Amino acid sequence: MAKPVITLSDVAAAAGVSLSTASKALNGTDRISAATRQHVRTTADQLGFRHNALARSFARGRSQTIGVLTHRASNPFTRVVLATAATELGAKEQAILLYDARIDDHDVTESILQLRARRIDGVIVIGTGTSFPTPSLTSRFDVPVIYAFTYTENPDDVTITSDDDAIGRIAIQHLLSKGRRKIAHITAEPHDNAAVKRAASAKEMLAEAGLAWAAPVRFGRWREDWGAEAAAAVLAESPDVDAIFCGSDAIARGAERAVRAAGRDVPGDVSLIGVDNWEQLMHDQRTSRHLTTVDVGLEEIGRQVAAQLLEPDPKPGIQYVAPQIVTAETT
């Protein structure tokens, strides 16, 4: 038979003190005498009150701990998903045990053994974006596994990630809504899944408006200096360009410097939109908005993985979080 749960009321009754005094004694305030505090604590220990939370979960075969596997926890996007998920899980009394950089290498088998030994309640795998897939680990655990801000090649995996198709579409919709018709695109490597999908959906959106790119798409890197170099080339070859959809905020920051250096006004002559909502991620509520951007929904991904992980029937497949336009000074 399971032991009954020992409550604070049980401790107070056994110690012969009020509920309020028992609470003060156990939470360490100084507003009661040392003798009373010691008496209540001894009583609580004898009853097993302090041991209760862990003992109860142990009896249930659960640790109230979620294993989290990251490719690279120092990645700034990973940090946002991680901190948001940890906050939501903490509100549900779930701890996280983070294993960084143990997904791809030989450590993964050891990680899995250790997480199983810990009797974790579930696993969250956090990637660094949709640029490349994460190996599926679902079959190697007997607890729920959910993938965040990445994707796997197993269609049955439960995955919550950003929506590159929608990102490309809403960026172009926004520029069209500002009256722009001569739109160029600067983005990252031509073999990067996120870059390719955003470019393709943006092109479709343009086609629906009867338009095409005003200059060939520039594929390069997710970097500020690439944004500057490519924007200078775009303006030299296609001087009538009136907007540039930049694949990331870093690219957009570089593009802005090049546009201004070419003597063009932003947004008067050339509108710029990035992707990532870098200013918000970095500056929290302190920011003053400068760059128009697309928020890909990292915090929402963190909230959703925390909410869905321990649900009884998580939905297999990829759930996309809707991106949001954040309008500022550059459009």
Added chain:
Amino acid sequence: MAKPVITLSDVAAAAGVSLSTASKALNGTDRISAATRQHVRTTADQLGFRHNALARSFARGRSQTIGVLTHRASNPFTRVVLATAATELGAKEQAILLYDARIDDHDVTESILQLRARRIDGVIVIGTGTSFPTPSLTSRFDVPVIYAFTYTENPDDVTITSDDDAIGRIAIQHLLSKGRRKIAHITAEPHDNAAVKRAASAKEMLAEAGLAWAAPVRFGRWREDWGAEAAAAVLAESPDVDAIFCGSDAIARGAERAVRAAGRDVPGDVSLIGVDNWEQLMHDQRTSRHLTTVDVGLEEIGRQVAAQLLEPDPKPGIQYVAPQIVTAETT
């Protein structure tokens, strides 16, 4: 008598299989037969192998879990300390249980009771900077408590945080090393502890070089638009200013736009240095450096709190992490 620790070798021996087969069976790879996998798992369960980690810590009276209390986990600086500490603790098989926004309000007593019931091994309190103190909670726990990126008013608390005195000094040293002599300062509120300390130590450093501020210090807000407004005013009143020490990177970004808009070259006419290493925090290894800045050491704070929390005799008082100059294009 404590039960002996059950190892993978014990499971392999009891099941009559090799260590490699036992490992494969328990970590879920498909490279062995279902019958063998089931046999090994049943053997492991009978021996209590899978229950081992939690049972062992329970017997020790420990949960291998660290309680983390944050003012606001969505703060971008908090996220860096949190993710770094969680990574380091994970490498030591320590989970974190995050309670966000439960330090200052009425929830703190409930948080403390719940963390005690969970039998956490220690507590990390993560602040949002050195602008204001955190209430001391040390006496309310019977496990070690350490404060990160904040400070308390209890001199016995173990605290690891950024060094505003050193930040002000090295920023000025850097500008002096670049030959600048007419230096101005734009920073945040005059009642903000971090802003005040950085301004005071910068002034001392100037005085040691026989100099004074080239314009009155502008106190305002930690914001990009304040940086632009204040830099425009500084240049209008003191046209011979050749460098601006900006209290944060956001202020520096705004100042740079105003300096360029005034027709001055950066860094040719006016050098700019910020504080925070925003580009690194945001862009990880992808960044191309633009803004010269002071890295205040958030990752080092995260590493140090994780390393010191469970040491037998943590050193009471404030330990300051050394800031680092990150030189880029604006100086």
